[in-house]
Amino acid sequence: MQRELGTLPLAPALRARLAAAGFQTAQELLDTGPCGLSKEIGISREEALEALQVVRQECHGEAARTAGGSGATRKCTALELLEEEQTQGFIITFCSALDTILGGGVQLTKITEICGAPGVGKTQLCMQLAVDVQIPECFGGVAGEAVFIDTEGSFMVDRVVEIAAACVQHCHLIAEAQQEEEHREALETFSLENILSHIYYFRCRDYTELLAQVYLLPEFLSEHSKVRLVVIDGIAFPFRHDFEDLSLRTRLLNGLAQQLIIIANNHTSAVVLTNQMTTRIGQSQSTLVPALGESWGHAATIRLIFHWDNSQRLATLYKSPSQKESTIAYHITSHGFRDVQPPAVTPSTEGTELNPRKRPRTEEEKQ
């Protein structure tokens, strides 16, 4: 950075002008900037920029090495992003209404947050997603593995077995209807055992274990590169009790959110979090709002709120950058997360044609 101007490959006329103005080292040039340089020497801004770029290139060899950045900042045009997004897969939820309002399913590289009162079906959806992420690509899935971080202890293996069995059966029916070779091959690996052995389960008892696990997650994900879904069931639970220092809590949560965003982006996986609801006591009435405060609301990209309406479960898309806010009804059956069956028995499309990756389902598969 302290290189003399004489050693830089600049045009002689330019060099003469710089010497006349009193510039001696490359650092002074870079500090001035192109606008200041053009005013002082009397050259146009483009020429000044060119000169600076030459200087920078010469000196940059050593500088890049000492900076030692992580290289995580990528810049790309919106067109590249568009192409990336269009080829990206979604993790379907088996409830086509929910998939429709989400724009195809749970998106990879984004953080989705599911809030709801206890018992409304958050853990059920998480277990469903952990099975659905493993659906082979020829059936419309992303063929990935799942990491399940449980803080509340509500993960029931038997229930996952049920959901997985229903999913395998569904794929079998599609394969029989389509009769294609790749379907049969994929089905051989898509068995109950395989599904269960690709769900990596961590039980964190308090927030320290959760923090530790999230710090270790990038390493784990680089070893298991097929993981496409990280579920943290109950991110609110360890942070809601025993925390006198609320600023520490906010700081830890923000750090957690940042790490999760990095993980989601670097490993192209979806991150799904479940949150609890808390009561906000207003002037005249109290409303249910997602827990962990206002600042946590900025962490998730997509927010779903599950709630009851009499005895019907509803899901509302509360926050999304690309879809509009809407509410749909869903059911939890013995097979898992499903649509509410429409009263008429017409073979409606149910929005499956909107997703070109899904094979159209025939009558007998609509269980």
Place this chain on the structure above:
Amino acid sequence: MASKKLRRAQLSQEMCERLSRYQITTCQDFLCLSFLELMKVTGQSYYEVQKLLCKVSRACAPKMQTAYEMKLRKSVNPSSAFLSTTLHSLDGVLHGGVPCGSLTEITSPPGCGKTQFCIMLSVLATLPVSMGGLDGAVIYIDTESAFSAERLIEIAANRFPAYFDSDEKLLCMTRSIHLYRELTCFSVLKRIMSLEEEIILKKVKLIIIDSVASVVRKEFDTKLQGNLAERSNFLTRGASVLKYLAEEFSIPV
């Protein structure tokens, strides 16, 4: 796990000493600091701090298991997955009975039979496995003083006359039901925290708390300022300890 001392996390001695000057002695303190603070405190570069973080995290992170391993473990011991309530329709709805390893909550308006149900479950838990029980002791934390030993014997004698045919068997059964009368939230919490050793010592297979609501409502009036936070604090702390006990020992609570 969180209060693990940094010395045991395989950090070097001088590092531990340096950190203890800033009052950072446990893994919890270490992980609560931000990156910049860690760099300042340890005096190391960015990459070194990352490596340290990984080391400390590994010391307190949970172990990984796949869902398949969990299923295998469960299927090895199918009978111990549930405590059958001997009410067939209830067992059907619960897929086998009260599940072992998780918390089950029974709520109802007064007089419906919660305490009776709890007494019944205590009898069932002491039965041998061949009869559908858990063959173990029971810890009964009573906050309403509603537990009646006579009623216990009455239920046992009338329900399982073939098994409890002699007084001796009845006495043996009553000896394995340990009753604790706690009347304040604080003592309930203290009792729950001390249960771990008792469970191992007495081979306990069932924990019953009757009831949580009564002691909480007595002490915390939600209209007063600050009580709501304290109450939920107490409840969540108790709940997490109970969950830990249930999972660790695979017993119903």
